[in-house]
Amino acid sequence: MSEIDEKTFRAEVADWMARHLVGRFEVLRHRGGPGDETAHPELRREWEQVMASGGWIGLGWPRAHGGRELPVSLQVAFHEEYARAGGPGRMGHIGETLLAPTLIDLGTPAQQQRFLPGIREGRTFWCQGYSEPGAGSDLAAIRSRCWLENGEWHLQGQKVWTSLAHDSEWIFVIARSTPGSVGREGLSFLLVPLAQPGVEIRPIRQMTGEAEFNEVFFDDARTAADCIVGAPGDGWKVAMALLGYERGLSTLGQQMHFSHELQLLVDAARAAGVDHDPALRRRIAEAWIGLRTLRANALRIFARGESGVGPEALVYKYAWSNWHRSLGELAMDVMGTAGDLQADNDPLRRLQQVFFFSRADTIYAGTNEIQLNLIAERGLGMPRG
Amino acid sequence: MSAVITEEQQALRDTAAAYLAGHANARDGRDGDMALWQGIAGLGWPAVIVPEACGGLGLGLAEAAVLLEESGRQLTRSPLFSGVALSHPLLLRCATEVACQRLLPALAEGRLISTVIAGPGLSPFVDAAGLEIRARCDGAGWVLDGTAAQVLDGDTADLAFVVARLEEGGMGLFELPADSQGVSRRPLPAWDLSRPQACWTLDGVRLAAEARLDAPGTVDAGLSAALAVTALLLAAEQVGGAARCIELTVAYTRERQQFGRPVASFQAVKHRCAEMMVKLEGARSALAGALAACPGLEGALALEEVAVARVQAAGAYRFCAAEAIQLHGGVGFTWEYDPQLHFKRAQWGGQWFGTPDAWRDAVADALFGRREEHE
Incomplete structure (x- = not known):
């Protein structure tokens, strides 16, 4: 791909936004994002697909994975122009900017083929299951447990402060796979579908009166044996790598x-x-x-x-x-x-x-x-x- | 100019740091000062922003900022600030080319020490009515009268560049040798011994026509731009001072043991040091942003970016100096340790070249339109 001039690129973003953030999407201008996540969630999910059709999701991903492999400067420019145009808070950012780079670096080819297209096309939304009632600042104090049984991962425990869980299809979770382990050892990083009997999502009403965060309860929730990123026991490493991808581009x-x-x-x-x-x-x-x-x-x-x-x-x-x-x-x-x-x-x-x-x-x-x-x-x- | 420093700037910084560390003089008597100044002049620092055509190095404000940051770190007592940060920008902004070519070579070599008289506190927001010195045309020459209560480096300066209120209105820039007849100066006891001051009284001082340096009409706008540059370079000096306060404090608290462990291991102490770093890095970012917006002395100055650097650096320095005293404990209050020197320098820097509040007001005026317009 030839070098894209930043000024041209910015104009392209601004022009696209001016043509698409209109009509029924007009109400989304400057809405959403932390503090306003409850604004028009359904319409914002649709907006993600509009974004995808414009080719604006996965700007920094490698082309081999359907991304545009744009340099950091243009990704920064995109976020700036998007916000300047009043682009709504993104529903898909956890999948796009956190999970996808993790799968690209540490996932199997099968995981990449299964999960990346849904993220890139603005169809599948992800949330993050790290914090627990007893594991906040001391994140390594995680108590949720998981075990492999009859070719499936089973999950028992509770996550909390999960943003957008009620608007997501999938959650990535760190849980303790080695019984009796403590701290950063013995954790695993699992990809878990939310629509199943073993998962219950309860919104937390916050001081604004709105509910942007949730408690997520796992009571013998299940996911497939291959829905683990990295090896069993590598969960902490994968979880920290994921946080490292948040490079402040936005x-x-x-x-x-x-x-x-x-x-x-x-x-x-x-x-x-x-x-x-x-x-x-x-x-x-x-x-x-x-x-x-x-x-x-x-x-x-x-x-x-x-x-x-x-x-x-x-x-x-x-x-x-x-x-x-x-x-x-x-x-x-x-x-x-x-x-x-x-x-x-x-x-x-x-x-x-x-x-x-x-x-x-x-x-x-x-x-x-x-x-x-x-x-x-x-x-x-x-x-x- | 980008937000990162170039290799040349890094080399300049290393040289300056090495030289000044060996010649710190903030607490000594006066005797060593002239030797230090000659050393500084020998390294070419007074020439930094002076154009090559006037015998200077022709470098930018970023390079001047590097030198002042290092000199602020070591609390150097020298007329470097009055020259590089104060006199030179004023001349380059307000004096004619002929005047610059006549005066700047000696200043760039450090052969002459200069200062500026342009209203109390040298505020960029001054107007002609706020100037202390009046000038009237007297046939072929000029007569200057008035008292400048606090002149920076006024005890040692060989000459002052005086911005005076003209009898017919407006401002004029004059070259005033300290030994002119009718000038009397009295050194003042400043708390900050590294920033000496003197009171200058001008009683019917007669100057030749050539002593007026500006092309008429340029000073009214040029003075505030020049003093904004001074404020920007003061911010650089303050960033250096604040950084030094953190270094001293972290080193001291690591060394000092209480309750059987280094004081630096207590969270209450760590958090205060971290707060110092947050303020310092904010000031550093603001300074980098302002320098990027104001690379040189030509053209319009991004006054609001200067305001950002001015406010953040003054706040960071005062905060870091005060915290340095507190976290040094009892010795922080003594003459022997350095925090008190930074505390005094920080206090000084909050009062000159437009107070941080005056700069905030300037920003508010830009956001809302001037307040008077609403009243």
Whole structure:
């Protein structure tokens, strides 16, 4: 494939979005994603198939697996243009950006042929079964058990905080396959269909009143013997490899989303007539400065490329999640007493959701406290306690 | 310019770090200062952003930032900042080509030490009414009057570049030798001994016509752009200082034992150090972003990107210096240990070249339109 010029590519994405995110899909603009996952789930599943028909799923996958093998710079450009156009939060991102690269690297050819097409075509949706009630920050404390019996894997246990489980067909799970093993040893990585009698999904109602996460109960759930990635006992290695594929390509897209929220906040300040207030103006300026800093930080990460994880990558999750939390607080302070009421118009409702949901940002994917431990130990070489 | 530093910049950084580590002078008496300055001049640093046509190296702001970062790390007491970060951008932005060619070669060689007088705190948001010095045309020459209460490096500077309020309105840029008749200067006792200051009083100082350096009408816009460059390079200095505070603190807490283990192994201590690193890396990213947007002195300056670097670096440095004192425990409060020096330098840097709040206000004005317009 010949070198694609980034500017042309960006224009191509923008043009495609302008032609497709219209009509009945128009309502999806800027909707979905963490904090808004319950918005139009059925329509967003359909949208995934529209995306697939445009060739926008699997941009970075090898061509041998039906991908486009685009360089990182163009994948980043895609996410940025997608978000700029108000592209909805993706329903298929767990399959596309986490499971698929794992299968491509560590799966068998049969697994690749079976699972990759459904992901690429926007037909099969995946969720991630890692956390358990007793295994949060201490993920290796997993207690779910699995065993091979009569040519099938059996699964017993419970997962929690599973995003999008109610909108997914499959879940990937780490469970303990060696009885009596502890910590990272004796775990296996299984691919499990959700539509079966042994699986029960219970939504968790969160502080926003919505339910984006679930508990997933496995009571002698089954999956085929070949639905294991890696060998029995390699589960931790596979699970960590999977997390390593999240390379932050959608980071600038996420920032575009933040930028949209900040603009909603600026508009809300004007509408509320508090844009004269010097203290609020300064805080809003501070939020803008913080977002520009996140952008500069992301550009440092991309500039470093493959040459390892730099300090800027280490601090990034802590930085963005805390920035986002402050943005939510600021939005509520802009609204004043009006923020006491559940807004029924879109921009204000959105900002209220940011205020509440961003409390989760500093908890999932490594809490603030775990992030600070990692920064101190890996970034500053301080001893483990 | 990209967000990563080039090999040349890395080489410059290594040279600067090696030289300054052997010549740290922040706590010593004055005696060594001139020797250090001559060493710095010998390495060509004062020439860094001076164009080749004016006897300089003609490098960009990124290279100047590398030097200032290293000098901030070592808290170097020298007129490097007043030259590279302050005087040179002002001349390059506001002085005529003839004036630049006459003045910059000696400054680039470090033969003359210069400073700037342009309103209290050298704020880029100053207007003509805020300037302390007045200038009136007197036949063939100029007469300058007024008091500049705090002039950076004012005790040692050979000359000051003065932005004065013109009698007919607007601003003018003047070259003022320190030994001019009618100039009296009084050294001031600054808390930050590495940033000496003096009060300059100008009483009917007569200057020749050539002492006016600007092409009329250029200073009003040029001054704020020049001082924005100063703010950007100050951010580089502060990034160096904040990084040093973290290094010192991590080293000290690893060494210091309490309850039978290194203090650095306590989570409360680790988290505070990690917070320092989060702030430092934010400032570093902001600085890289601003340098990418403002590679050189020509053309429009991306003021909002400078604001990002200015606010983040000032905040990071103050935070890291204060945490360094706390995490050093009792010795952090002593004269002997370095955190107090950084704490004073950080405090100084929050007040000059537009306070972080003034920069935030500038950003808010850009987001909302100026506040006055609504009132």
